[in-house]
Amino acid sequence: MLTSLYIKNYALIDELNVSFNNGLSIITGETGAGKSILLGGLSLVLGKRADLSQVKTADQKCVIEAVFDIANYDLKELFKTLDLDYDVQTIIRREILASGKSRAFINDTPVTLESLVSLSSYLIDIHSQQQTQQLTQDDYQFKVIDALADNKLNLQEFSKRLIDYKILQKNLEELKLSKTELIKEYDYNLFLSNELNEINLEKINLEDLETQYEELNNVEVIGEKLSSARSILNAESLGVSDQINTVKQELSKITSFGKAYESLRERITSIGIEIEDILTELDDLEDKLSSDPQELERVSNTLQIVNNLFQKHSVSEIEELKEIKNDLQLKINNTESLDETITLKEQEILKLNEKLNQFALKIHNKRKKVIPVFVSKLEAILSELGMPNAKFNVALEATEKFTKNGKDNLQFLFMANKGSSFNELKKSASGGELSRIMLAIKSILAEYIQLPSIMFDEIDTGVSGEISNKMGEIMKQMSGKMQVFTITHLPQIAAQGDSHFKVFKTDIDDITHTQLKKLNEEERIVEIAQMLGGLNITDSAMAHAKQLLN
Known part of the structure; x- marks a missing residue:
């Protein structure tokens, strides 16, 4: 208040x-x-x-x-x-x-x-002539009947499910609209996916592949240079290996003269050992080296395919191609399961539709039950308000369409005089009649809800x-x-x-x-007396005012 x-x-x-x-x-x-x-x-x-x-x-x-x-x-x-x-x-x-x-x-x-x-x-509700026109609006008429029918909780539950229902319908519509486009893309996505699967991206190491190509493509040059290096290190007269041994022998003769000479001998000894290891590895590499035109062609083709894929998909890494392959597979799976997804969505909508119909029926039945009570009370009050011939009817019709108010059409119909027929309230009631009807309805509502x-x-x-x-x-x-x-x-x-x-x-x-x-009390008597007879207050006006207040 x-x-x-x-x-x-x-x-x-x-x-x-x-x-x-x-x-x-x-x-x-x-x-x-x-x-x-x-x-x-x-x-x-x-x-x-x-x-x-x-x-x-x-x-x-x-x-x-x-x-x-x-x-x-x-x-x-x-x-x-x-x-x-x-x-x-x-x-x-x-x-x-x-x-x-x-x-x-x-x-x-x-x-x-x-x-x-x-x-x-x-x-607070400020009730003016303008607000009286609300009485002729569908939403207000539903509000009145549902207040009397105690439909608040049912309508809240119905409204929540209706929101979900509309979202599901929209999703289903979008799925069906996109189905044609997805099917068009399916063949192309499948082609791209197969193309990526053919080269087995999981087993490709681009760095190793490029190294292998360089070796196979330059096998003669590599063999020549390995042989030359081995000859330089191992020549009988000027070989590096023999010269290292000679230096080591010369330094061994002076190691007793100081730690510095001993250190030099140890270092040249290490170099000698490293040279021997290098010679061994050169021999191994030269023995393993062989020309393999078929392997060279396979490696070259694989590199060409990878580079073509890089160019086609505008990427530069194998990992990026793997991501593209996964995305393509996801699109393919989604397209292949689209019909199943649509079916599941339709089943979900059917279940929700059934639940909505159950709530709509509850709401309808409660409205139907309370309407005769409402009409009876309203006509009784209107009779007391100087409208003894006024008749009221609430037309309630179940429909097939879900709205925020359930599945009903509802209309207040009014007949002011005997011999006339029921018509829409906004067409058959004058402004003064609407005001009295609104007052009557508010007084009825006050019995049912906290206004x-x-x-x-x-x-x-x-x-x-x-x-x-x-x-x-x-x-x-x-x-x-x-x-x-x-x-x-x-x-x-x-x-x-x-x-x-x-x-x-x-x-x-x-x-x-x-x-x-x-x-105060005296001022109120004077005010009502003035309302009765004007500014010049008579004794009879004062007496009448007191009588009204009593």
Whole structure:
């Protein structure tokens, strides 16, 4: 419930701070006194876009702050979703700066207007003539019937599954659309894959292959040079091996003369040993060396294939070719299993379709069961509101198409007079009739669900006499379960309130200001007497006002 409202520097309001109680609060005032200004300020708190022209004094910021007691509203999950700190006493503040920039806060945390609207829709409902038109919209009609049918949980489960169902359908459609293209690519991918498989990439070492090619391609030169090197090292007269031995023998004769000479002899000895090893390896390499034209051709062909593949796939490493081969195999496997994937997806959709139909049937049956109760209550209230011949019908038709509301078409049909026929509500009910129908529906809803605080903005327009008494009684009855505000010009309704506020204008220093005052008992009698007889209050008007209040 709304516990207080603070407005500063907005339209004709300098500063206003008012507290509210539960029950039925009446707001009255002469035409043009500023009741719409009060509603405008409250609308800003609820997320309406700000306008710099609404600021009273341009060089000062406009502040509107509302405090709500939300203990009974079960909003902890919503606060968690909006990433806000939950507090039973929740404060919503809007600021319009002199620059024109607007800011919004929930419990002192900056929020977007989207977050503000998400929360405020649970807190207060400003019911204007414009909102009455919601009654003719499908979504609102479903909302009414489902509230009475207690379909909230069923609709939540249905909605979750419907989202999954639509995603699966989209995936299936994409699979089928891509099937033709994938099949076209299949032959080419298979060709490329086979081409890569033929050379057995796992067994190819490019460096070894290139070395092998160089050896086979230069076997004669290699043999010649190996033989020449061996001859130089092992020649009988000038061979390096013999010369090393001669140096070693000469150094051995002087090793006893110092460590330096011993070290030189050891080093030349090591060189001699290394030369012998080299000679042995030269002999081995020369013995193994042989010309093999067929192997040379095989190695050359393999290198040519690898280089062609490098060029074709724009890569330079064997590992990159392996990755391409794996990717191609994956595409081939996906294409080969595409029909199976499509079949599995279709089976999954069928199962979900069956589950959705089960929920849709539950939702439909609960709606069907509650509609006669709703129609009976509505017609009874409308009769008391001066529409004794009004007849209501709710057409509920099961369809084959899934929508966010299940599988039903639902329509409110109305017949205002005897002898006429049922027609769509928006075509058959006048503005005044729609207002009374909306009031009746709100009063019925209040029996079934926790409604937010509601502010009726002159819902009694065009109503008088006994009907206005009944409207007041209905709002009074609703206020036993929720907080109700009503802006009214009718004394019969004003007298039903638990508290009474008056909106009025004053002129100070040639500047007009709008103010709001809570009336005491005596002031309330005077206000209702003026509503009955005008500014010149008569004794009979005062007596009548007292009678209404009693």
